[in-house]
Amino acid sequence: MTDDPRDQREQPAYPRPGLFARALSRRRFLGFVAGGALLAVAGKRTLGLLGGWRFNTVERPVPEFDPATYRLVVDGLVERPFTLTYDELRALPPVRQVSDFHCVEGWGVDDVRWDGVRLQAIMEQARPTAEARFLTFHSLGGIYRDSLSMRQAMFGDTLIAYDMDGEPLSRSHGLPLRLMMPQMYDYKGPKWLTRIEFRSVRDHGFWEQRGWAVNAWIKI
Ligand SMILES: Nc1nc2c(c(=O)[nH]1)N[C@H]1C(S)=C(S)[C@@H](COP(=O)(O)O)O[C@H]1N2
Ligand SMILES: [Mo]
Numbered sequence: 424m425t426d427d428p429r430d431q432r433e434q435p436a437y438p439r440p441g442l443f444a445r446a447l448s449r450r451r452f453l454g455f456v457a458g459g460a461l462l463a464v465a466g467k468r469t470l471g472l473l474g475g476w477r478f479n480t481v482e483r484p485v486p487e488f489d490p491a492t493y494r495l496v497v498d499g500l501v502e503r504p505f506t507l508t509y510d511e512l513r514a515l516p517p518v519r520q521v522s523d524f525h526c527v528e529g530w531g532v533d534d535v536r537w538d539g540v541r542l543q544a545i546m547e548q549a550r551p552t553a554e555a556r557f558l559t560f561h562s563l564g565g566i567y568r569d570s571l572s573m574r575q576a577m578f579g580d581t582l583i584a585y586d587m588d589g590e591p592l593s594r595s596h597g598l599p600l601r602l603m604m605p606q607m608y609d610y611k612g613p614k615w616l617t618r619i620e621f622r623s624v625r626d627h628g629f630w631e632q633r634g635w636a637v638n639a640w641i642k643i
Contacts, residue, residue, distance in 0.1 A: 478595045486563035486615040488598045499621035500555035515540045522605035539584035542576040559626040560602045561618035569628030607639040
């Protein structure tokens with residue numbers, strides 16, 4: 424099962440056949456797969472050429488960050504749920520990394536510098552219970568969310584980021600906080616992150632409910 428947190432195998436970036444075969448005719452499904460493969464090839468060619476940020480959101484207007492009321496809530500299957508203000512978040516041990524960003528639609532940005540916090544720091548403070556196996560990341564606004572297994576959250580390059588290229592995230596790029604999981608397509612990375620919830624079962628994110636793979640390993 425791809426939901427098994429111990430499963431390290433790479434999974435296709437496109438939905439498993441079974442998921443769509445039920446809803447679509449075989450012909451339409453094959454068209455979908457062929458289209459996806461074409462998109463992947465086209466994406467590989469244009470990455471780099473079309474480097475530079477775009478702006479993707481399903482929230483309109485985009486959520487507004489108010490430092491006076493903002494909290495990062497850490498809860499669910501943990502011994503010590505807690506909340507952090509923006510200042511408290513920035514006071515946690517900071518990490519810096521440079522990593523590439525990929526949207527599954529075929530564009531991306533290379534060598535983005537991120538400053539933020541490892542999820543390990545969050546877990547150490549929250550102490551997940553034995554039942555906790557997945558983390559759900561919720562955005563302000565209550566529309567967008569996605570999840571990682573505990574293992575994926577502990578990857579050496581997974582972080583929650585508050586700065587991009589040396590500046591606080593702009594409002595369109597997720598101020599105050601976004602999840603970055605560079606090994607997966609960025610629909611896995613909710614912007615305007617406000618809650619990290621530990622769960623025993625995998626929660627299917629916004630795009631995953633619409634057919635995209637839960638394990639969105641980058642395929643380029
Ligand atoms: N809250 C929220 N987070 C989100 C999205 C979104 O629509 N809402 N889109 C995701 C997708 S598909 C991509 S590619 C990136 C886009 O990030 P950007 O707008 O900063 O370029 O944000 C991800 N995180
Ligand atoms: Mo995306």
